[in-house]
Amino acid sequence: MRFLKGHGTENDFVILPDADGELDLSASLVARICDRRAGIGADGVLRVVRSEHVAEVAEQAAEAEWFMDYRNADGSVAEMCGNGVRVFARYLVEAGLAKPDEFAVATRGGLKRLRVEPDGDITVDMGRPRVLGESVASVGGHEYPGLRVDMGNPHLACAIGDPVVQLDLTRQPAFDPGVYPQGVNIELFNAVGPRRALMRVFERGSGETRSCGTGAVATAVAAAHLTGETTGTWTVEVPGGTLTVVLDADTSYLSGPAVLVASGDLLLAE
Numbered sequence: 001m002r003f004l005k006g007h008g009t010e011n012d013f014v015i016l017p018d019a020d021g022e023l024d025l026s027a028s029l030v031a032r033i034c035d036r037r038a039g040i041g042a043d044g045v046l047r048v049v050r051s052e053h054v055a056e057v058a059e060q061a062a063e064a065e066w067f068m069d070y071r072n073a074d075g076s077v078a079e080m081c082g083n084g085v086r087v088f089a090r091y092l093v094e095a096g097l098a099k100p101d102e103f104a105v106a107t108r109g110g111l112k113r114l115r116v117e118p119d120g121d122i123t124v125d126m127g128r129p130r131v132l133g134e135s136v137a138s139v140g141g142h143e144y145p146g147l148r149v150d151m152g153n154p155h156l157a158c159a160i161g162d163p164v165v166q167l168d169l170t171r172q173p174a175f176d177p178g179v180y181p182q183g184v185n186i187e188l189f190n191a192v193g194p195r196r197a198l199m200r201v202f203e204r205g206s207g208e209t210r211s212c213g214t215g216a217v218a219t220a221v222a223a224a225h226l227t228g229e230t231t232g233t234w235t236v237e238v239p240g241g242t243l244t245v246v247l248d249a250d251t252s253y254l255s256g257p258a259v260l261v262a263s264g265d266l267l268l269a270e
């Protein structure tokens, strides 16, 4: 089985081209592929399949030829991945399967439109974030209130006073399972200047990662909430680089680098 490897601000993915939807991708195979010692190693898997072969996105197939079948490193399925869809777009363009100007990709979180910027960055229209109220995350016995933001997938974005660099995120922060029965991605951030945040994230299904695109948008929304703003451009610094988030009245945009770094043959099998 052919694979490629890529990342967006060091949120890294194994890409599995499967145009005709022939691959039976079990959770255990995904977990083995993502294992950083016994597999290739990644935060998630992006299966590239024609939308027409996937019943759950049939209504998107007229506008999006390709479906991003996203899986977390533990094999679980997620609705959306902001960095993943940008890396997916890089693959489509480099493989000659999409034109760089503007194209759509089908996801479980709905149709996403992307474009390659003149500087090579990839921008995705992430849709309108939904603010659902507040909840609390707890790290090492410290409770941090935050904003619940739905980006197609669930987020809890917490502005904290303690320096994010000092947090121990080796273990899942505690959260309210009554609010998040399907689990949650938790962002902890320091607001460090006008429209600028330093963010770390503990992702559902993948643990601490060096970046999270949906999380960066959730963080921008929470940072904007603190200052009473609803629109503007935010810079979100993550351990793996820098992402730009634009919030406007009707939608949000995520921009940043997305690169392919390797390709090869996968010898793992069920």
Ligand SMILES: N[C@@H](CCC[C@H](N)C(=O)O)C(=O)O
Pocket (backbone or CB within 6 Å): 011, 044, 072, 077, 078, 079, 080, 081, 082, 083, 084, 153, 154, 185, 203, 204, 205, 206, 209, 211, 212, 213, 214, 215
């Ligand atoms: N890293 C992604 C988010 C991936 C999905 C997430 N772990 C979930 O389970 O919802 C991003 O860049 O958005």
